[in-house]
Amino acid sequence: MIKDLTKGSTSKVIVAFSIPMILGNLFQQLYNIVDSIIVGKFIGTNALAAVGSSFAVMVFITSILLGLCMGTSVVFAQFFGAKNIKDLKTTMSTSFIFIGIISLVISILSIIFVDNILIFMNIPEELCKDTRKYLIIIFSGIFFTFLYNWAAGLLRSLGNSKAPLYFLIVAAITNIALDLIFVIYFDMGVSGAALATIISQALSAILCIIYCIKNLGFLKFKMNEIKFSKEIFKLTSSYSLLTSMQQSIMNFGILMIQGLVNSFGATTMAAFAAAVKIDSFAYMPVQDFSNAFSTYVAQNKGAGESKRIKSGIKFSIILITVFCLFITIVVEIFADKLMLIFVNSSEIQVIAIGVTYLRIVSLFYCFIGYLFMFYGLYRGLGHVKVSIVLSVISLGIRVVLAYVLSPIVGLKGIWWAIPIGWIIADTIGGIHYFKSKVVV
Template sequence: MVIDMTKENPTKAILTFAFPILVGNLFQQLYNIVDSVVVGRFIGKNALAAVGSSFMLMNFFSYIIIGLCLGASVVYSHFFGEKNYSSLKKTIFISFSAISIFTAILSILLVVNTRHMLLLIKTPQSILESSQHYLQIIFGGLIFIFLFNACSALLRSIGDSRTPLYFLILAAIINIVLDLVFVIVFNMGVVGVALATIIAQAVSSILCLIYAFIKIPIIRISREDMVFDKNIALMVGKYGFLTSIQQSIMTFGMVCVQGLVNTFGPDTIAAFTAAGKIDSIAYLPVQDFGNAFSTYIAQNKGAKNASRIIEGVKSASRTIIIFCLILSVIIFVSSSNLMRIFVNANEVNVINLGVEYLSVISIFYVLIGFLFMFYGFFRGIGALRVSLILTVISLGTRVIMAYTLSSIPQIAQRGIWWSVPIGWALADSIGFITYRKMKKNELF
């Protein structure tokens, strides 16, 4: 179902559009969690650490591709808001062609250099081989990550957030079944987990691609649309490049933090992996709300409706405050029980470290909620440089504070935990000031 977000009530439009994205990403997180649970419980602590140590590198390069797709989707939304379907189709052709070529080249380079990257982030020798095997399979299947995210971003840009949900559910089911079969039945270890992920991505991405270009007429490309338009290419390049840089900076910061975590040994790595999974699910709704908000802003920017943009910001702020306060209480109270889902109860030190992490982070979820809203707002109005600056401030502060605080013996790894809300708070302050100035000067 395609939603025109230039007409409906802002709160209803954003939430209606965001809900399928949230459910879909919950399923995506579900099969990431199943990976960790299966590995942690059926293979062991070191295997969980191996997957966890690999996860940040996997995310770093995946989000470069996802960023390109998100950037292109802003252009899709603008043309959709203008009802300029001819330019929309040309944009689809140009962006899909360029990003697929880039992904293929990147995939080859990463497979060849996997071990060097793991050594660079100080991966312990005890988990190096497992991490390398896991990542090489994931990197080899990057093209499927591109296909799925490109199709999902396209569909969501025109207001269809339900179709990607169906294919994500399919991917989650396939991944869970194959995880259990490859690890428990065939005893394939972390290689089985990686293969399950790639096979699930491949099936869902190909089916989503077929559906998108056969079933939706306004994005169905003909031979006349397969032309190079310089202005459109420059627009896609600008939005795609800046959004990709933003996404890669976010994950690069996490890679730097992962390198620091790795120096504290397997227990801390396992705790950080498990707690990070819980944390990412906890704030996933506000992340998806921010992405939905970006589409709302982009469509109304294309329709040149500034008053509706301001109304949307007020609505989004209220929603974020209410939801994040509820979420903070739930995670803070249940952190110990949540950690026991990922590791055996006898791993007391791992559980305690994870609870310590979640107890600090969960208090400040409202900060990350507003940060995702600002990301969505500035991306939607085309001010990608501002969104990029906020990312640099947030992640840069986090990395600097993590290394600084953790170097103090009395603080140790607790400094890594506290660096997170410090980065969020600083970025939020800059985002709020910038929004007020743009609103005052009528720059959107």
């Protein structure tokens, strides 16, 4: 179903469009979370640490593609909002060719340099074998990550956020079933968990592509319309390359933090792996809400509806505040219970480290929520460079403080560096909004 986000009640339109995206990404997060739960419970702490470190690497590398797809979807939304179907179709074919080639190159290079990645990440020697196995299989499926996110980005740019959700539900259920079969029944270890993940990703990608072909009749291509346009590429790349840069910077900072955490040993790695899963799952809804908000802003920018953008900003701030305060309370109260999802109760030290992390970082979820909103706003308006600057500020401060404070106060220095980066970036994002008057 195609949805015009330039009409109707602002709050109802944003909520109705964002809920399927939030649910969809929560299911997508289940891929690695289920891997971690099953690996941690049935294989052990070292395997959990290997999968957890792999997740940071995997997110960084795939973030390049996600950024390209997210940036391109903004152009899709703007052309759709302006009812410019001709250029929308040209953007589709151009972006598919460009990002598809990039995904294959990334996949091949990641496999070739996997050992260098392990060295860069400070992976302990006893974990290298499992981490290497897991990553090679995951890297082999990168093209499916591109396929799904490109097709899902197209559907969402047209106001259809429900179809991608359905495909992710199917994929998540498949992933859980295959995890149980490969890891427990066939005793395939971390390789089984990785294989379950890429098969599930392939399924969601194929289903999404088939849906687009069958249901977007008004975008049906003739052979001469499948082309690579240099003009459209310049326009698209101004969004997609910068958004990709933003996503890469964000996740490179996380990768740097992961490398620092790894230097504290396997127990800390396992605790961090579990805590970060809980952390990301807790604030993932506001991140996805902000991605939905970006599409809303893009469509309304294309239609010249600045008043709707302003009202959308006010509504988003209220919603993010209420949700994040609720999640903060939940995590603060149940931090130890949440850690037990990933590790056995006998892992007392792992649980203690994870609980400390969660009880520090969760106090500041509102600030990461506001930061995601700024990312979505500036990306939707086409001011992607501002999003990049905010990412650099947030993660630059986080990384520098983590490396400065950890030798002085230990792990708590790393944990406190995270919200400090959020707060400073929020402050700068707010000052820029009011001073530059980006929405008139």
